[in-house]
Amino acid sequence: MTQLTPIFTRYWDQPNSWTLETYAKHSGYEGLKKALGMPPADIIASVKDSGLRGRGGAGFATGVKWGFLPPPDGGPRYLVVNADESEPGTCKDIPLMMATPHFLIEGVAITSFAIGCNHAFIYLRGEVVHVYRRLLRAVEEAYAAGHLGKNIHGSGFDLDVTVHAGAGAYICGEETALLDSLEGRRGQPRLRPPFPAVAGLYARPTVVNNVESIASVAPILLYGDEWFSAMGTEKSKGYGFFSLSGHVKNPGQYEAPLGITLRELIDMAGGMRDENHPLKFWTPGGSSTPLFTQEHLDVPLDFDSVAAAGSMLGTRALQIFDDTTCVVRAVDRWTDFYKHESCGKCTPCREGTWWLKQILGRLEHGHGDEEDLEKLLDVCDNILGRSFCALGDGATSPVTSSIQYFRDEYLAHLTQGGCPFDRDASAVFAKENAHA
Incomplete structure (x- = not known):
């Protein structure tokens, strides 16, 4: 059996695990002190050599992403941490920031030094007020200890960190929509190119990374890239x-x-x-x-x-x-979420998710016919690869895969006149829609 590797979680059960005092007892900010004595290019090379791939979903090589920044031109460049954790079922970044926020803050400081950033932003979901307060307190502790601010540890490097609370929208997990929201505009994805590495926040070169990706930088600098790359698989390290x-x-x-x-x-x-x-x-x-x-x-x-x-x-x-779960109901509920969270900028996603919800809602309660399954697949085909961002593509995934593996269950809803797992709900649906 593959063993667990408690690194971020190794002292989550200790009293006040979120404080700087506890973090310092576990080699906290030692990685930053080491990084400040290295050339920035060597830090980027170390992250590349570690094989760290983005932990936000796409899995793009983190060090390579940093390397896309153009040469310095005397103007500002930014680091933005995507902490807008919104994907249904995802619950990793919020516990990390709640239990050990200094892992993230140290990672922010190291990354900022490596890419030449003097002002970094952490974009957090505004609904998680308790995490927002904890992050603010951790940033205060880091400033007071000299890990942030002016002339950090006598290195001549300055860094300010702003924790920004978003208004709450799934679309702001998409990096360019996040940047628009951070600038005070409605969160909607941008047309690319230009990519954020060239023209991101305030039209300046910007690196956007997930919380777990940036938090992983501190252990890599402390223990070495070979330590990190020794874990995982050949192409998915760590x-x-x-x-x-x-x-x-x-x-x-x-x-x-x-x-x-x-x-x-x-x-x-x-x-x-x-x-x-x-x-x-x-x-x-x-x-x-x-x-x-x-x-x-x-x-x-x-x-x-x-x-x-x-x-x-x-x-x-x-x-x-x-096997007590109705797959049709689960997919219907997920589709309801994507329909609601579509920003409305592009037609395939805006209209397509609405139609997916209408058809799935009928099928769940035994209405419609087998042709509706083909209609679902046709709608998905008109969304996939044609929407402005990945939200539309993601909305099609549970629909197409559930039909692939559970087509018989969809048909059972039709032949049995309702959901085999909840006939009462189907009866209510039929009564409410009798006039339709």
Whole structure:
């Protein structure tokens, strides 16, 4: 069995784990002190050599992304941390910022020094007020200790960090929509090129990275890139959070090397919640990734293996559903979310998610016919690859994959005149829509 690798989580259970005092007892900010004595180019090279890939979903090489910045021109450049964790099922960044925020702040300081940034931003969901307050307090502690501010540790390097609370929108998890929101505009994706590395925040060169990606920089600098790359798989180096939720006995955060399997994680979580109800389907990276089934239990959870099996590793949000769950209802609820969160900028996503919801709502309660399944796939085909950003693509994933693996369950809703798992709800739906 692949072993857990408690790095971010190794002292989450200690009293006041979020304070600078506790962080300092566990080599806190030693990585920053080491980095300040290195040429910035060597820091970027170390992150590249570690093999760290972005932990926000896409899995792009972090050091390579930093290298896209143009040469300095005397103007400002920015680091923006994407902490707008919104994907259904994803719950890794918020616990990290809540339990050990200084991992992120130290990573911000190291990254900023490496890319020549003197003002960094952490864009956080405004609904998580308790995390916002904790981050603000951690930033205050870092300033007071000289880890942020002017002439950090006598290096001549200055850095200010602003924690910004967003107004709450799934679309702001898309990096360019986040930048628009940070600038005070409505959060909608931008046309690219230019890419943020060339013209990002305030039209200046900008690096946008996920919380876990930036937090991983501090341990890499402290322990070395070879230490990090020794974990994981050949093309997916290191460790990460695997967030188990749903029908397991012990849901929670499991910090393990990339390449671990769901079978191993379920064993670590104590097994399914009820041994009489086996695993039915699951998401490898949140609801916007194609579903997996029991046949995928032994797929290594790394970027390439999951992609080869037909899905995406995404944010490693593992939502586990046993055979008491109606897959049609689950997909209908997810589609309702994407319809609501569509920013409306492009027609395929704005109109397509609305039609997906209408058709799925009927099918769940036994209305319509088998041709509706083909209509669903046709609508998905007109969204996929044609929407302005990845929200539209993500909305199609649970629909197409559920029809692929559970077509018989969709048909059962039609032949049985309603949801086999909840006939009362189907009866209410039929009564309410009798006039239609």
